[in-house]
Amino acid sequence: MDFELSATAKDLQKRLLAFMEEFVFPAEELYELQMAESGDPHFHPQVIEDLKTEARSRGLWNLFLPHKTEWTDGLSNLDYAPLAEITGMSHLGPEALNCAAPDTGNMEILTTFGTEEQKEEWLRPLLAGEIRSCFSMTEPAVASSDASNIECSMVRDGDSYVINGRKWWSSGASSPRCKVAIVMGKTDPTASPYRQQSMILVPLDTPGVIKVRDLTVFGYQDREGHGEILYDNVRVPASNLLGEEGGGFAIAQARLGPGRIHHTMRSIGAAERALDLMCKRAKSRVAFGKTLAEQGVIQTWIADSRIEIDQARLLTFYAAWLMDTVGNKGARTEISAIKVVAPNVALRVIDRAIQVFGGAGVSGDTPLARMYAGQRTLRLADGPDEVHRMTIARRELRKHEGKS
Numbered sequence: 001m002d003f004e005l006s007a008t009a010k011d012l013q014k015r016l017l018a019f020m021e022e023f024v025f026p027a028e029e030l031y032e033l034q035m036a037e038s039g040d041p042h043f044h045p046q047v048i049e050d051l052k053t054e055a056r057s058r059g060l061w062n063l064f065l066p067h068k069t070e071w072t073d074g075l076s077n078l079d080y081a082p083l084a085e086i087t088g089m090s091h092l093g094p095e096a097l098n099c100a101a102p103d104t105g106n107m108e109i110l111t112t113f114g115t116e117e118q119k120e121e122w123l124r125p126l127l128a129g130e131i132r133s134c135f136s137m138t139e140p141a142v143a144s145s146d147a148s149n150i151e152c153s154m155v156r157d158g159d160s161y162v163i164n165g166r167k168w169w170s171s172g173a174s175s176p177r178c179k180v181a182i183v184m185g186k187t188d189p190t191a192s193p194y195r196q197q198s199m200i201l202v203p204l205d206t207p208g209v210i211k212v213r214d215l216t217v218f219g220y221q222d223r224e225g226h227g228e229i230l231y232d233n234v235r236v237p238a239s240n241l242l243g244e245e246g247g248g249f250a251i252a253q254a255r256l257g258p259g260r261i262h263h264t265m266r267s268i269g270a271a272e273r274a275l276d277l278m279c280k281r282a283k284s285r286v287a288f289g290k291t292l293a294e295q296g297v298i299q300t301w302i303a304d305s306r307i308e309i310d311q312a313r314l315l316t317f318y319a320a321w322l323m324d325t326v327g328n329k330g331a332r333t334e335i336s337a338i339k340v341v342a343p344n345v346a347l348r349v350i351d352r353a354i355q356v357f358g359g360a361g362v363s364g365d366t367p368l369a370r371m372y373a374g375q376r377t378l379r380l381a382d383g384p385d386e387v388h389r390m391t392i393a394r395r396e397l398r399k400h401e402g403k404s
Helices: 006-037 046-057 079-087 103-113 118-127 248-284 295-329 332-362 367-378 385-398
Strands: 132-136 153-157 160-171 176-186 199-202 209-214 226-237
Touching: 006 046, 006 079, 079 176, 079 248, 079 295, 103 118, 103 132, 103 248, 153 385, 160 176, 160 199, 176 248, 199 226, 199 248, 248 295, 248 332, 248 367, 295 332, 332 367, 332 385, 367 385
Parallel strands: 132 176, 153 176
Antiparallel strands: 132 160, 153 160, 160 226, 176 199, 209 226
8 A cells, every 4th residue: 555645735735834834723713703704603704815816726625536627636545645734733724725614515416416517507616716505415304314314205197206304404594695406305205226216407596495493503693504495395406406317316325435434534733733732831831740741641641632633644644545556445444434434533532632731721711621622522423433333234144144
């Protein structure tokens, strides 16, 4: 195996670090100020657009796409992984580069499964950073960790589909710039379990699309919102279908592979920043006659954090390398493994940093509390830990079939 980054990736890594240090980290305070002044939790502050303009001018745009576009020649999963880690050091990083979820996954779906008309109408403005999108799959009434449970109905009626169902955790839906949802629902409840679902594009201004509420995350109201949406007799053209009817489950699986690399590496980036903050705090704070950095327990926390972060990173690199060499299916076990490992490592590191900061750690004066809330959510998003562990265990047990 070879984890050597390409010359292009090394250059991007260097330029991205400089961009984060020069523009993104300093912008965090201004972002909070502009959001507070607006009084609107879903306000789109000017600082975001300024960062996007600067990123584009530096060639740091749409780096997540493995496909060649007018903005990028496309990067392998392994080449993009360390870049995703860098953006994960700040909650502003991914959007500044037009590499934020759920848009990244949605753009990948449109690139792979969209028609030319769908690409022109939705993919092009998404790639340009002019609009945002949401992914509407999870439902409040069923255990959506098993996608075959999804009940939202999509009934063909002439040249249209009529959609009825209730979704939630449609992240991004509350942004004023969110213009379209990719909705997953059942087109044929009588088909085999993994051929019942389809995906379809639903413009959010379509009659019958009702935004019920925004869900908070540990009390935090994210700017893009996590929407609960009611689809009440929503009628859209049949030409809005993505791929073939009954192909929704396969599209969802194709979407999640690269997305889990993105999420995992951003988690590692968050852990790296938490470790950096922990070390700086430990060296500057004095208790019981010596700095916290001189306390044995703090040194243990710092050492364990470094060990765990590096282990998680290497496992993710291995998964990315496998995806590039044998494909998503061949890397299924490793993709599930990193999705379990990385958020849990990040949570442990952030928790230690919070402890070192004391009361400041749970306040809004540091990014740690918000980081913790986000990482805890990732133990559920894109499949809960338990489902990924089940996947790994089943594949491991298959190796022993027929053995005594």
